[in-house]
Amino acid sequence: MADPMKIRANVVGDSTEVKVLMNHEMETGQRKDAQGKTVPAWFIQNVTATWNGKTVLNAQWGPAVSKNPFLAFKFKGGAKGEKVQIVWVDNRGDKRTDEATIA
Amino acid sequence: MDARRREVLKTGGGVSLLALVAAAGWLKPGDALAQGAAWNKAAFETHSLDETMKAFGGSAPAQSKDIAFVSTPDIAENGAVVPVGVSSSIPKTESIAILVEKNPNMLAAVFDIPAGTDPAVSTRIKMGQSSNVYALVKADGKYYVASKEIKVTLGGCGG
Numbered sequence: 412m413a414d415p416m417k418i419r420a421n422v423v424g425d426s427t428e429v430k431v432l433m434n435h436e437m438e439t440g441q442r443k444d445a446q447g448k449t450v451p452a453w454f455i456q457n458v459t460a461t462w463n464g465k466t467v468l469n470a471q472w473g474p475a476v477s478k479n480p481f482l483a484f485k486f487k488g489g490a491k492g493e494k495v496q497i498v499w500v501d502n503r504g505d506k507r508t509d510e511a512t513i514a
Numbered sequence: 515m516d517a518r519r520r521e522v523l524k525t526g527g528g529v530s531l532l533a534l535v536a537a538a539g540w541l542k543p544g545d546a547l548a549q550g551a552a553w554n555k556a557a558f559e560t561h562s563l564d565e566t567m568k569a570f571g572g573s574a575p576a577q578s579k580d581i582a583f584v585s586t587p588d589i590a591e592n593g594a595v596v597p598v599g600v601s602s603s604i605p606k607t608e609s610i611a612i613l614v615e616k617n618p619n620m621l622a623a624v625f626d627i628p629a630g631t632d633p634a635v636s637t638r639i640k641m642g643q644s645s646n647v648y649a650l651v652k653a654d655g656k657y658y659v660a661s662k663e664i665k666v667t668l669g670g671c672g673g
Contacts, residue, residue, distance in 0.1 A: 437640075471626075482636075
């Protein structure tokens with residue numbers, strides 16, 4: 412299981428700003444190791460953010476997203492104390508779900 | 515009698531093994547399928563804007579001044595971590611895609627923007643070398659594009 416994400420969700424005016432830092436290698440599949448063998452691609456493919464059971468962002472990523480990906484977005488609504496949930500799935504089928512409370 | 519018992523054991527073992535294989539086999543393609551549906555493999559393997567548009571099933575995008583790059587540098591020191599923010603002021607923005615012209619595969623990320631979410635996202639991407647970066651926005655079924663050149667001092671592949 413991968414390391415937890417860092418999620419920060421803050422109310423800004425009538426919106427909620429969400430910033431996420433994920434822990435992932437994001438291997439491109441282009442790199443070669445010391446033996447000259449290609450390091451297989453390993454990256455997050457899907458990211459979904461939900462708030463109150465509603466999807467607020469859905470992303471598809473390729474291996475060109477940086478290692479330990481950062482993501483920031485904003486959605487209308489959200490109040491202090493409510494939860495924002497982020498789920499990612501990588502190309503190996505590994506999955507991680509983390510939750511943050513809106514502040 | 516004894517011989518028969520062996521037989522039964524053998525077939526029994528065989529069946530359970532088969533069942534196991536089948537179960538394992540069923541699980542894996544199932545998972546892959548579930549993922550494949552949500553991940554546009556064809557689009558992520560394209561090498562030009564035209565190909566990407568084909569994979570998305572859209573026509574050639576129109577240049578738009580309503581797409582802005584936010585907190586995106588002109589010169590990135592490290593190609594492995596290039597901050598890119600895209601914001602669209604086109605009404606009914608449905609999705610935002612980030613493409614890097616000179617990367618091995620052009621498409622870096624696609625964000626679906628449901629109603630209620632601001633059509634603005636920022637993330638960090640890898641760039642192999644200095645290149646044009648495209649922000650492709652789908653709004654109301656049409657595609658719009660804006661581009662920005664980012665110079666990379668140190669490539670994301672260690673070059």
